[in-house]
Amino acid sequence: MNNNQTARIPGNQKxxxxxxxxxxxxxFFSYAYFFQxxxxxxxxxxxxxxxxxxxGTFAIDRYKEDSPQLQFVNMGDWAFYKGHYYSNKSPxxxxxxxxxxxxxxxxxxxxxxxxxxxQVVYCTYFSNLCTTVVLSSFLCL
Numbered sequence: 001m002n003n004n005q006t007a008r009i010p011g012n013q014k015x016x017x018x019x020x021x022x023x024x025x026x027x028f029f030s031y032a033y034f035f036q037x038x039x040x041x042x043x044x045x046x047x048x049x050x051x052x053x054x055x056g057t058f059a060i061d062r063y064k065e066d067s068p069q070l071q072f073v074n075m076g077d078w079a080f081y082k083g084h085y086y087s088n089k090s091p092x093x094x095x096x097x098x099x100x101x102x103x104x105x106x107x108x109x110x111x112x113x114x115x116x117x118x119q120v121v122y123c124t125y126f127s128n129l130c131t132t133v134v135l136s137s138f139l140c141l
Contacts, residue, residue: 018140021043024137024139024141027038027136027137028133028134028137031136031137032129032134033135035125035128037121037124038104040076040077041077041089043075043076043122044075044078044087044089045087045089045093045097046089046120046124047060047064047087048060048086048089049070049097049127051063051119052094052095052098052103053081053098053105054107058064058086058087058091059084059086060075060078060085060086060087061085061128063075064078064085067086077089089122093131097127097128097131099130100126100127100129100130100131101123101127103126104123104126105119107121110124
């Protein structure tokens with residue numbers, strides 16, 4: 001293939017594009033429907049996100065186990081180093097979710113009077129949509 005030629009997808013391009021959009025929507029809504037919500041694994045990541053956004057640190061001391069803000073969850077899976085508690089989960093997904101979580105948190109505080117524990121659930125779901133769900137849906141294509 002020379003420089004003047006482009007690779008073409010056989011068939012009608014509009015039909016192919018529509019097929020990709022429908023497949024993406026199918027996977028997106030399928031993944032979005034199944035939301036775990038909480039558990040030691042998920043909470044470890046969410047606590048790291050909150051510590052980064054709210055405290056500017058990687059230490060999850062304030063969020064660790066049965067914290068006053070989040071009495072409905074706990075996390076018994078953490079690391080202790082030099083007097084501080086840290087999430088012992090790989091931080092990549094938490095780092096990726098920080099912008100979307102912070103955006104959702106900002107909007108919820110600005111426009112609603114939702115209880116703090118509900119804010120965390122909504123922000124977690126929104127950041128899940130913006131990270132895991134979107135990337136997994138693209139991967140399926």
